[in-house]
Amino acid sequence: MNIVPVQFARLAAALFAALLLAPGTASAQVGADLNISPKRVVFDPNGRSASVYVFNQGDAPATYSVALVDRVMLDTGEIIAIDDAQKDPAKAATAAMVKSAKSLITFTPRRVTLAPKTSQLVRLRVLRPGDLAAGEYRTHLTVTAIPPEDTGVTAEQAAAGLQPGEMTVRVVALFSLSIPLIVRHGPEDVRGGVENLAYEIRDMDGPDGGTARKTGFVSLDLTRLGASSLYGDVEIRGGPKNEIIGGMRGIGVYPEIARRRVTLQLQTLPNHGDVLTVNLKDDEARPGAPIATGRLTVP
Template identity: 35%
Template sequence: MMTIEALRALKTCCIGLTSLATAMMMTTMPAQAAGDLLVAPTRVVLDGDRGTEVILNNIGSETATYRISLELRRMTADGRLEEVTEDQANEIEQAAKAMIRYAPRRVTLPPNQPQAIRLGVRAPEGLPDGEYRVHLLFRAIPETRSVTDQTVPNGGFTIALTPIYGVTIPIIVRYGNLQATAAIANGRMEKDADGQSFAFDLSRSGDRSTYGEIRITKPGIDEPVMIARGIAVYPEVTKRTVSLPVPPEIAAQLNGQISVAYYESANDGGALIAKTDMVIR
């Protein structure tokens, strides 16, 4: 079985926390890492006015500072998330950004020191039922270093490049009795310069997003041939393409009859969302 998780590192952190509930969140929920920053959970769904916390942890060896901000992003037909500027935002996106409250907005973390970011919702009166989404961005602030004279051959100069790492997680607010269904179709193998991939169309209908994992199975084989977690279809699209990189040893197993199933994540109950059988040539 092969597990595909885009930009997701599951790590074990030995940390001292004053809150048992916070400690349980860190050890049981998925974590997303970029650079030396670990964020858990990787996705937040709020129903009504209930708030929650997101835990940051600096897993590096030096103290680091991070700036927290809200972004708007839209899903495209190929599953990418494109940034939406203030002047491009529609009414739903503007309402989503206006209702989210969070603090603090800047944190400095010593190594292996966790920090809780508090999240809350302040919805305006008369807010229509629906799903509202923003993306919470955690971005490292590079340390300011002094400029010193350096001897460079031939009177040239040096350029020091400092990578700036960031982690983005979706914050979803749901109002009302929202429903969604999904369907899987058009499975195919594709080739490009990076190798082979298994692609299919994942459609969605209803008034909320779907989120979960894809499991690909073969008749007569108990364990899934592939599992891909963190697959979402957001309300702004009714259909997206899912493309999963496939190593050669797995590609051979995908030939012939397979089943492709879409399940909710374990935290959401693990129910089956959609399933279809297909033959891959």
């Protein structure tokens, strides 16, 4: 279950407007030391319970809210809240394909305060109604840092150095981590493919902005062929020793999309005529097991 947590740090549009207009501004980030483990929870047809750890890795006490939020994956790989997707007609149809697991999962606690370098166990339980249709259901456990009560500016601080009629604004970026909770009901069907491979060379800045260097990139479509979500690691092999020269761990393709476009940077620049092999391997039920393979000849 190696997947980097999805990070959400959003500022309201109203705060951005105030930031542009206010002569006195300050900013702060709350919760950057938050972490969650594991990075994904899958309940198989017999699964009933699981646990997730919330960690405060910082040096000060912190309070977090815990909630279930339905999110949708777009074909770019971006994951956004369904409420946001429904506001965009181009994304609403994809959002409508998501089968929510929110009503199937109970959890506790919903709010935790942690001392520095400590953790809290969040307990999850699945309740399946007798008439639940076969399929894959998903929601996202979202943990958000809550600003301390003293975050912001006092009246004295706000007034200091301001002229009559001026104002000051303090912008606080709330840090959240979100992991998928997947409930599978019925047979698992994990199948995938690697399609539409393409190669290109880009000029990339060297270290510390030095001389640009030629860098190879491989683009490909990860296709979901089964009814279940596809989740795995991509590795690109090439060169005289067929070594790993690129790849990415923990790539998902959820049931609401059939394919996802991915572009990966290569560690070394292959030669003209080299054959690159792209392997997609399972990183869930059968870690390391091959799912699909594609090949590309460098033009």
